[in-house]
Amino acid sequence: MISTTQQGRFVGKAAVVTGGSRGIGAAVARRLAAEGAAVAIGYRGNQEAADALVAELAAMGGQAIAVQADVADPGQTAALIERTVVEFGHLDVVASCAGVEHFGALETITPADFDRVFTVNTRGQLFTVQHAVPHLPAGGRIVLTSSVSASKAVFHHALYAASKAAVESMVLNLSAELGTRGIAINAIAPGGTNTDMAAENAQRYVHPDLAGTQEPARLLGTRYALRRLAEPEEVAAGYAFLASEDAAYMTGRTLRLDGGAF
Ligand SMILES: NC(=O)c1ccc[n+]([C@@H]2O[C@H](COP(=O)([O-])OP(=O)(O)OC[C@H]3O[C@@H](n4cnc5c(N)ncnc54)[C@H](OP(=O)(O)O)[C@@H]3O)[C@@H](O)[C@H]2O)c1
Incomplete structure (x- = not known):
């Protein structure tokens, strides 16, 4: 278990983590809190x-609150940001981790599927940034979430992958705008990471020709140089880096944290 430390990089900082209840977001919340946020x-x-x-x-001696906020509704995102500022008095770090998966062959994708996936993964992240920026000081840091899928072809994954590729472009372009305020914005593109999302979808990442031939997580692992999926804590370390002064000269970039996916 991580214990909180007064020596951490986020002592005196306040952070908001969307999608913080489970998986990668929960690991990010733990890591930021462990370093003092x-x-x-x-x-x-x-x-x-x-x-x-x-x-x-x-x-563990940390300070935390939980706030229900569906990022599909910009009004709820705004309320989450406002509540954070009221509770902690300031906002320094935004980690946008909320996301949803989708797999489906082209002919099965409906407009409702498109709207659901882009509303959370893409629109949700843009409005999280829009609502947070007025509260962030110079030196404020934003980390969004893409995926290794944005740059890898996987069967039946076009909708999810496109929703994440858009995030990388958003980060690149917003960096110029936010740079004038001294705010940095980057993204993490995780590879397969051991969370509920991965457990629910691992078998779908396997090419249909290989379906049923091996245990999906093991088969998936063969597509990574490190031969395994990531643990959420390993991915959270990347968010903490981008949220910290250690990444002071980094903005507009997407950091691939993917175990050497090929
Ligand atoms: N796991 C992977 O292999 C992997 C790889 C690449 C990228 N990613 C990305 O990493 C992020 C986290 O994934 P994960 O694996 O940790 O997912 P997860 O285990 O399914 O957890 C999803 C989290 O997002 C929250 N969430 C979902 N929809 C939301 C919405 N509309 N509004 C607010 N919160 C919402 C959930 O809240 P509730 O608990 O309340 O449902 C939960 O905290 C996602 O953006 C995902 O696309 C994951």
Whole structure:
């Protein structure tokens, strides 16, 4: 277990983490808190997990709150940001981790599927940035979430992959705009990471010709130089780097944290 430290890079900082109740976002919240940040954990529906994480961080001496906020609704995102600022008095770091998966052959994709995936993965991240920026000081840092899928072809994955590729372009272009305010914006593109999302979808990443031939996570691992999926904590370390002064001269970039995916 990580214990909070007064020596951390985020002592005196306040952070908001969307999608913070589970998976990568929860690991990011733990890591930022362990390095001293006060953390607002945004979640969509899983209040139990969010509250348990708040209790866990408080037990370690951290400061955390859980706030229900569906990033598909910009009004709820705005309320999450406002609540964070009211609670902690300032906002320094934004980690946008909320996301949803989609697999489906071209002919099966509906306009409703398109809207659901882009509304959360793309539109949701843009409005998180829009609502946070007025509160961020010079030196504020934003980390969005892409995916290795943005730059790798996978069967039946066009919709999800495109929603994430758009995020990389968003980060690149917003960096110029936000640079004038001294705010940095980058993204992490994780490879396969051991979370609920991966557990639910691992078999779909396997090419249909190989379906059923081997255990999906093992087969998937063969597509990574490190021969395994990431643990959420390993990916969270990348978010903490981009959210910290260690990345002071980095903006507009997407960091591939993908175990050497090929
Ligand atoms: N796992 C991977 O292999 C992988 C690889 C590349 C990229 N990613 C990306 O990394 C991010 C985190 O993925 P994960 O694997 O940790 O996913 P996960 O285990 O499915 O957790 C998803 C998190 O996002 C929240 N969320 C989902 N829709 C939301 C919405 N509309 N509004 C607010 N919160 C919402 C969930 O909240 P509730 O708990 O309340 O449902 C949960 O906290 C996503 O953007 C995903 O696309 C994941």
